[in-house]
Amino acid sequence: MASQDNVSRSPPANAHPMKIALVTGITGQDGSYLTEFLLQKGYQVHGLIRRSSNFNTQRLNHIYVDPHNANKARMKLHYADLSDASSLRRWLDVIKPDEVYNLAAQSHVAVSFEIPDYTADVVATGALRLLEAVRSHNIDNGRSIKYYQAGSSEMFGSTPPPQSETTPFHPRSPYAASKCAAHWYTVNYREAYGLYACNGILFNHESPRRGENFVTRKITRALGRIKVGLQTKLFLGNIQASRDWGFAGDYVEAMWLMLQQEKPDDYVVATEESHTVEEFLEVSFKYVGLNWKDHVEIDKRYFRPTEVDNLKGDASKAKEMLGWKPKVGFEKLVKMMVDEDLELAKREKVLVDAGYMDAKQQP
Numbered sequence: 001m002a003s004q005d006n007v008s009r010s011p012p013a014n015a016h017p018m019k020i021a022l023v024t025g026i027t028g029q030d031g032s033y034l035t036e037f038l039l040q041k042g043y044q045v046h047g048l049i050r051r052s053s054n055f056n057t058q059r060l061n062h063i064y065v066d067p068h069n070a071n072k073a074r075m076k077l078h079y080a081d082l083s084d085a086s087s088l089r090r091w092l093d094v095i096k097p098d099e100v101y102n103l104a105a106q107s108h109v110a111v112s113f114e115i116p117d118y119t120a121d122v123v124a125t126g127a128l129r130l131l132e133a134v135r136s137h138n139i140d141n142g143r144s145i146k147y148y149q150a151g152s153s154e155m156f157g158s159t160p161p162p163q164s165e166t167t168p169f170h171p172r173s174p175y176a177a178s179k180c181a182a183h184w185y186t187v188n189y190r191e192a193y194g195l196y197a198c199n200g201i202l203f204n205h206e207s208p209r210r211g212e213n214f215v216t217r218k219i220t221r222a223l224g225r226i227k228v229g230l231q232t233k234l235f236l237g238n239i240q241a242s243r244d245w246g247f248a249g250d251y252v253e254a255m256w257l258m259l260q261q262e263k264p265d266d267y268v269v270a271t272e273e274s275h276t277v278e279e280f281l282e283v284s285f286k287y288v289g290l291n292w293k294d295h296v297e298i299d300k301r302y303f304r305p306t307e308v309d310n311l312k313g314d315a316s317k318a319k320e321m322l323g324w325k326p327k328v329g330f331e332k333l334v335k336m337m338v339d340e341d342l343e344l345a346k347r348e349k350v351l352v353d354a355g356y357m358d359a360k361q362q363p
């Protein structure tokens with residue numbers, strides 16, 4: 001699916017020149033929602049994808065248009081990696097984007113304890129490589145690309161809520177410490193070189209496209225399968241942790257808004273409501289008429305060496321300066337995810353019953 005096409009800025013027949021965005025992490029949850037959002041705004045969207053032994057574009061397949069149909073294809077994919085500085089600079093020179101959204105990351109907190117060195121290389125140094133590529137591209141070409149950095153509420157770590165832009169960081173994982181480094185690299189490139197660079201400090205945001213090993217999706221995926229009889233148990237770690245969970249589709253709009261302001265700045269994006277994992281279990285299981293206590297077992301392997309107990313954002317700056325507010329609340333988010341995963345489980349059940357799939361296997 002990735003191409004090496006040259007890039008044309010020509011608009012369809014009528015309008016002014018199309019804006020061009022470059023998105024790293026386009027195959028992830030946020031990358032897919034941001035791409036839909038930008039296409040709908042009339043952008044041409046270029047995504048950097050990394051080489052994998054399996055195709056990793058499932059979240060984008062519904063938007064993809066064959067590049068041989070070039071007039072219609074406004075999303076294009078190219079191979080690159082945040083660990084390869086040369087690939088980043090090359091694609092900036094070819095694509096000449098107006099806006100760069102750096103969403104790529106080894107984004108799993110627990111996994112970052114297992115692969116800390118790799119996590120730092122991609123999350124921290126990867127952001128630095130991209131900032132440096134943008135800075136040097138701007139100078140060499142007399143351009144002024146705007147840059148968005150995907151920051152995280154994990155940076156606040158053990159600092160108690162409510163957390164805002166002025167709350168001190170106290171990271172509790174290699175992932176969170178790496179995001180802090182990326183945050184400060186971004187601030188430094190803004191101050192040192194006058195780059196239009198923004199940090200979005202986003203609290204947890206979920207959707208039916210959430211990776212299946214993050215706790216919300218792990219719950220709704222298992223719940224769907226329990227409901228249709230494909231499994232009975234769900235193993236979880238610390239269910240007392242509390243998170244400010246929003247809907248990913250709402251949060252990508254805030255990313256875009258940050259790059260449309262007169263001056264670059266940093267913003268917290270959150271719902272300002274916090275719920276424990278246990279509350280997520282309560283609401284989701286009750287919605288399909290089940291009791292979570294009949295199915296959930298606590299497994300020590302899912303506990304982290306250091307935990308982030310309580311996150312709850314104060315998004316008043318984003319509300320006031322960007323005019324942003326979330327549209328989807330906690331209960332609606334839970335139900336949206338359960339509905340989708342119940343449908344997915346029903347389709348799996350058909351395959352299992354027909355002998356095309358093992359119940360233990362997931363598509």
Ligand code: NDP
Nearest residue numbers: 025027028029030081082103104105107150152202204205
């Ligand atoms: P995902 O894990 O769903 O997506 C991560 C993306 O990064 C994928 O496209 C992945 O590619 C890509 N990627 C991973 N490693 C590399 C690499 N070495 N080079 C290039 N690309 C790479 O994350 P989300 O969409 O949920 O999050 C987007 C960003 O926002 C991340 O930076 C995350 O840390 C941050 N964030 C997320 C929050 C959330 O609640 N979702 C909250 C706050 C911050 P592949 O598909 O091949 O794995």
Ligand code: GDR
Nearest residue numbers: 107109152153154203204213214215216236237238241302
């Ligand atoms: P988080 O999300 O660490 O907040 O990072 P995750 O869904 O992984 O964990 C949330 C909380 O649930 C607890 N938990 C479990 N978590 C997982 N994954 N699996 C379990 O079985 C389980 N049981 C309990 C965790 O301990 C934690 O307290 C997400 C990622 O998207 C980051 O990239 C992003 O920066 C932050 O959100 C904001």
